Amino acid sequence: MNPGLAKLNRSYTVDEVATLYGLHRNTVRAWFKAGLPAIDDHRPMMFQGRALRAFLQARRDGAKRPCQPGALYCCKCRAPREPASGSVVFEARIAGAGTLRALCATCGCRMFRRASEASLPDIMFGTPVRIVRGAPHIEERQPPSVICA
Ligand SMILES: [Zn+2]
Known part of the structure; x- marks a missing residue:
């Protein structure tokens, strides 16, 4: 999955994020629960492209990080x-x-x-x-x- 698919200055609905990355919308909701920030007070929920990119990039980096001793x-x-x-x-x-x-x-x-x-x-x-x-x-x-x- 390429975090760069999201345009920095665009806002995305849950459905749009799901379409963009070819995922189920429940996955997008799981990202939200895992810390992806939504735009304040916006209903339905929307996400900034910038936040999406940062969130996905951080997850990708995290997946590559080997466990430290003791962890x-x-x-x-x-x-x-x-x-x-x-x-x-x-x-x-x-x-x-x-x-x-x-x-x-x-x-x-x-x-x-x-x-x-x-x-x-x-x-x-x-x-x-x-x-x-x-x-x-x-x-x-x-x-x-x-x-x-
Ligand atoms: Zn834990």
């Missing part, structure tokens, strides 16, 4: 976040590989990252990690957890 990517915050203290678990699978899970300290959402056991000290940078081995079937029997979309 995991939170799909709700859409950014690398510090895990809540004591929430970090490494589920060891085969050959030292596994999944690092934690809760986002900012929003409480689940975060995860594929990792190898050997890389944990580098990734978590001194953060205590509880290591769980095997028994993936137990996890699968648990009720569905809240996973951010």
Whole structure:
């Protein structure tokens, strides 16, 4: 998606933004909820091209940014976040590989990252990690957890 499609000095309705980028209007509403600023007191809701560009550019930059040591990517915050203290678990699978899970300290959402056991000290940078081995079937029997979309 090219943020530059929006003209800087034009204003766009939700439908126009959806058409411009070839998306569903619900996606545009999700952007609004995620922080895309609408023009004040305008009904129906409209967005400035300048704001659209800045918002999409920031998201694109954010997607490229690798996680810093001690941080995991939170799909709700859409950014690398510090895990809540004591929430970090490494589920060891085969050959030292596994999944690092934690809760986002900012929003409480689940975060995860594929990792190898050997890389944990580098990734978590001194953060205590509880290591769980095997028994993936137990996890699968648990009720569905809240996973951010
Ligand atoms: Zn979060």
